[in-house]
Amino acid sequence: MSRFSCLVWLEEVSSTQDFLKEREDLNCVVCAKRQTLGRGRYGRSWHSDEGGLYLSFPLQEELKDEQTLPLVVALSVCQMLEDYGFLTSIKWVNDVYVMGKKICGVLVEKLKNRSIVGIGINVNQRNFPQDLPATSMFLVSGKEYSVACVLFFLLDKIEVNLDLLKEEGFRAFREDIKKRLLFLDQEVILHTEPPVVGILKDISEEGYLMLLTAQGEKKVVSGDITLRGS
Ligand code: BT5
Incomplete structure (x- = not known):
């Protein structure tokens, strides 16, 4: 049976992450048209005007290399966007970029016995606050998209990739991620x-x-990177 057999679609919510956190037994994908308190990592905020896709889902199963979940979800977003004709990149560890700007962010929060995976994708937004280097599918292509179709195509990719992660672990994705x-x-x-x-x-x-640093090779587990000099 599909992991995503139940969907809750909300007009407005503080955060789809919190909606699921407060409902331990709810095993559904939760989507909202807009969020009033959408958030990213480290307490940062996620701009969530109408026109974007904001979703969260719970995961309770055992996965191999679970720490790579944000990357594998980001790759799923890339694959979905590429099917629409976009050229995508992954900014380690949880961002998807198109034309040098962020189009999607992934947030995985670990609770006692489950993870909550949150994804924000800019679909039809026409503008963002001036200081936000963000873009949307609309801004790149000049076309409007059905948010529901974007959701269903995305869940399809995630479903396949989670099965693969469960069976084979991160090695099945490493090259595809490195490429992007x-x-x-x-x-x-x-x-x-x-x-x-x-x-x-x-x-x-x-x-x-x-990373190759002046002190030698360094393995980085978490954090944010930017291009030097940018
Ligand atoms: C993320 O955090 O990129 C994870 C974003 C996850 C959002 C989803 S929406 C559904 C679910 N419910 C939630 O409440 N959250 C999840 P981080 O790597 O910390 O990036 C946050 C930074 O991205 C902000 O500080 C801004 O610089 C930038 N940002 C905020 N809103 C944006 C947007 N709509 N598009 C592009 N960049 C944005």
Whole structure:
């Protein structure tokens, strides 16, 4: 049976993540037309005006290389967008970029016995706050899309990829992700305290980032990277 056999579609919600967190027994995909308190990682906010796709779903099953879930979900978004004709990149560890701007973010939150996977995709939005380097499917192509179709095509990709992750682990995705990796072979800054500068060389078998720094190879487990000098 499909993992995604039940769908809750809301007009407005604070955050689809919270909606699921507060309903432990709800095993459904939750979507909203807009969110009033959409969020990203580290308490950052996710701009959630009408026109975008905002969804969350719970996952309770055992997966191999579970830490790579954000990357595998980001890859699923890329594959869905590519079927529509977009050229995509993955910015490690959870962002999808099109034409140099962010079009999607993935958030995986771990609760006691389940993970909640949240995805925000900019579909038909025509503008964003000035300081946000974001884009949407509409802004790139000049066309409007059915948000429901985007959702169903995306769930299809995720379904297939989760089966593969469960059976084979991250090695089944490593090359496909590396192919789309933003900043490969370029000098990046990892925004830790203190920041680390290095050349982005690879993605490891566990989905970690491999940086070549002045001190040698460094495996990065989490954090944000930007291009040096950008
Ligand atoms: C993410 O966090 O990119 C994860 C975003 C997950 C959003 C989904 S929507 C459904 C579900 N319910 C929620 O409440 N959340 C999930 P992070 O890597 O921390 O990036 C956040 C940063 O992305 C912000 O600080 C902004 O710079 C930028 N940003 C915010 N809104 C954006 C948007 N709509 N499009 C592109 N960039 C955005």
